[in-house]
Amino acid sequence: xxxxxxxxxxxxxxxxxxxxxxxxxxxxxxxxxxxxxxxxxxxxxxxxxxxxxxxxxxxxxxxxxxxxxxxxxxxxxxxxxxxxxxxxxxxxxxxxxxxxxxxxxxxxxxxxxxxxxxxxxxxxxxxxxxxxxxxxxxxxxxxxxxxxxxxxxxxxxxxxxxxxxxxxxxxxxxxxxxxxxxxxxxxxxxxxxxxxxxxxxxxxxxxxxxxxxxxxxxxxxxxxxxxxxxxxxxxxxxxxxxxxxxxxxxxxxxxxxxxxxxxxxxxxxxxxxxxxxxxxxxxxxxxxxxxxxxxxxxxxxxxxxxxxxxxxxxxxxxxxxxxxxxxxxxxxxxxxxxxxxxxxxxxxxxxxxxxxxxxxxxxxxxxxxxxxxxxxxxxxxxxxxxxxxxxxxxxxxxxxxxxxxxxxxxxxxxxxxxxxxxxxxxxxxxxxxxxxxxxxxxxxxxxxxxxxxxxxxxxxxxxxxxxxxxx
Amino acid sequence: xxxxxxxxxxxxxxxxxxxxxxxxxxxxxxxxxxxxxxxxxxxxxxxxxxxxxxxxxxx
Numbered sequence: 292x293x294x295x296x297x298x299x300x301x302x303x304x305x306x307x308x309x310x311x312x313x314x315x316x317x318x319x320x321x322x323x324x325x326x327x328x329x330x331x332x333x334x335x336x337x338x339x340x341x342x343x344x345x346x347x348x349x350x351x352x353x354x355x356x357x358x359x360x361x362x363x364x365x366x367x368x369x370x371x372x373x374x375x376x377x378x379x380x381x382x383x384x385x386x387x388x389x390x391x392x393x394x395x396x397x398x399x400x401x402x403x404x405x406x407x408x409x410x411x412x413x414x415x416x417x418x419x420x421x422x423x424x425x426x427x428x429x430x431x432x433x434x435x436x437x438x439x440x441x442x443x444x445x446x447x448x449x450x451x452x453x454x455x456x457x458x459x460x461x462x463x464x465x466x467x468x469x470x471x472x473x474x475x476x477x478x479x480x481x482x483x484x485x486x487x488x489x490x491x492x493x494x495x496x497x498x499x500x501x502x503x504x505x506x507x508x509x510x511x512x513x514x515x516x517x518x519x520x521x522x523x524x525x526x527x528x529x530x531x532x533x534x535x536x537x538x539x540x541x542x543x544x545x546x547x548x549x550x551x552x553x554x555x556x557x558x559x560x561x562x563x564x565x566x567x568x569x570x571x572x573x574x575x576x577x578x579x580x581x582x583x584x585x586x587x588x589x590x591x592x593x594x595x596x597x598x599x600x601x602x603x604x605x606x607x608x609x610x611x612x613x614x615x616x617x618x619x620x621x622x623x624x625x626x627x628x629x630x631x632x633x634x635x636x637x638x639x640x641x642x643x644x645x646x647x648x649x650x651x652x653x654x655x656x657x658x659x660x661x662x663x664x665x666x667x668x669x670x671x672x673x674x675x676x677x678x679x680x681x682x683x684x685x686x687x688x689x690x691x692x693x694x695x696x697x698x699x700x701x702x703x704x705x706x707x708x709x710x711x712x713x714x715x716x717x718x719x720x721x722x723x724x725x726x727x728x729x730x731x732x733x734x735x736x737x738x739x740x741x742x743x744x745x746x747x748x749x750x751x752x753x754x755x756x757x758x759x760x761x762x
Numbered sequence: 763x764x765x766x767x768x769x770x771x772x773x774x775x776x777x778x779x780x781x782x783x784x785x786x787x788x789x790x791x792x793x794x795x796x797x798x799x800x801x802x803x804x805x806x807x808x809x810x811x812x813x814x815x816x817x818x819x820x821x
Contacts, residue, residue, distance in 0.1 A: 623777040641776040
C-alpha cells in the first residue's frame with residue numbers, strides 16, 4: 292500500500308485504485324490478512340481462494356494500468372455464500388448432505404456477472420445449512436460468530452457474508468434472502484444489506500430454500516456499494532424462469548442524489564415497537580433515523596403495514612413447504628446427517644397440506660394488493676429490521692430468533708428492502724433500519740438509504756475486535 | 763385426529779422418520795402450527811384469489 296489507509300468501502304477503493312493509491316493485490320492481501328487474524332474466532336470461510344483471487348487481482352491491476360476499466364467492482368475482493376455456485380470449488384450449503392456434481396465447474400449467472408465486472412472472488416463463506424436453522428457443532432463446519440461480540444450469533448443465514456464484511460475479510464459479499472437472511476446478518480453485524488425486488492437478480496445456480504421467496508443480494512459497508520453491486524447483478528437471465536422477461540436493472544449509483552425532497556416515507560411503529568425482548572433503545576434509534584430522513588428532505592408520516600402477521604406466516608409456511616419438497620428424498624434417507632436446526636425447521640414442511648400451501652399463496656396475492664394500496668399513499672416505508680441486536684449463542688433457539696425479526700413480511704410480496712445500521716442498542720450491539728418500497732422501486736430505496744448514510748456515520752462504525760479489543 | 767396421530771401420519775406419508783425425541787417435539791409444536799394456519803384461512807376472500815403461482819402454457 293502506498294501509505295494511505297485501507298479504503299473502507301468499495302466506492303472509496305474504486306477511487307483509490309484509479310488514483311494509483313492502492314492496488315487490487317494490496318486490497319486482496321489486506322482482506323486475507325484480516326481473515327488470517329480473525330477467522331479462527333469468527334468462522335467465516337469454508338474455502339479460501341487465495342491463489343485464484345490474487346491472480347485475478349493482479350489481472351485487474353494490469354487491466355486498470357492499461358486503461359481497461361470494467362467499472363466499480365473491478366479489482367474489489369468479494370466473498371460468496373456457499374449456496375451459490377462458482378467454478379473454483381463445489382457448493383456445500385454448509386451441509387454434509389449435498390451433491391458435489393451440482394453446478395460443478397460452472398458459475399451461477401450472478402457470479403459470471405461479478406467476474407465479468409472484474410471482481411476478485413476470495414472464497415466461499417459460511418451459511419446456515421441450506422440457508423436455514425442454526426449452527427450444529429456436531430457437523431464439520433465452522434460456527435460463525437459476530438465480530439461485534441463473538442459470544443453472539445452474527446445472524447443468518449448469510450452469516451459468513453455478514454461477519455466477513457464487518458471484519459474486513461472482503462469488501463462485500465453475496466448473501467441470499469428467503470425470509471431475512473441478508474437483512475438479519477446485515478443488521479446484527481452492523482453492515483448494509485439489500486434484498487432487491489424478487490426476480491430482478493437471477494438466482495439460477497443458487498441452491499433453493501423457498502424458490503418463490505429466494506433472492507441473491509449484496510451485503511456491503513454502504514448503500515452506495517450496494518447500489519454499485521446491484522447495478523451489475525441485476526437483469527434478465529433465461530436460466531431463472533422466475534424473472535419477468537426483459538427485466539433490467541438501472542444505473543443505481545447515478546440515482547443517489549442525497550436529496551429526498553418530494554419523497555413521502557411512512558414509518559410503521561405499530562407492528563415494530565413494544566415487543567417483548569426489544570432493545571430499550573429501539574424506539575429512540577428509530578426516531579433519530581426518521582429525523583435524518585426528514586433532514587434529507589423527505590416528508591415522514593405514520594403508516595401501518597397491512598396484514599403483517601398474515602404475510603409473516605405465509606412466508607414461514609411457503610418456505611417450509613418449498614424447502615421440504617426439495618429435501619424430501621434426502622431427508623427420507625439421511626435425516627440425521629442434516630443439522631438439528633435445519634431438519635427441525637424444514638421438517639415442518641411435511642406437516643402442511645396442499646390446501647395450506649395454496650392458501651398461503653392466496654394470502655400473498657391479497658397482501659401484495661393491500662400493500663400496493665399503501666404504496667399509493669407513500670413512496671417508501673421505514674421500520675426497524677429486528678427488535679434487538681445480535682443474540683447470545685447461550686440458549687439460542689429458532690423460536691427466540693423468530694420472535695425478534697421483522698424481515699419475513701417482505702419476501703412473500705417480493706418488494707425491495709434495504710437494511711442499514713442505525714446506531715448501537717443498549718447492549719452495545721448494532722441496531723438496524725429497514726427501508727422498503729414497491730416492487731422495482733429499488734433505486735428509490737437505495738436513494739433514501741444513501742441519503743440517510745450521508746447524514747449519519749453508523750455504517751462507518753467498526754467492531755471492537757478490529758481494534759484488538761477482545762481479539 | 764389428535765396431534766400425535768396426525769403428525770406421525772404426515773411424516774409416514776412423506777417417507778420421513780425422525781427419531782422419537784424429535785418426533786415428540788414436532789407433535790408438541792403441531793397445535794401452534796395449525797393455529798398459524800387459522801390466521802391465513804381467516805383472511806377474507808377478494809377477487810384476487812387466483813393464487814400467486816401462475817401457469818402459462820406457453821412457458
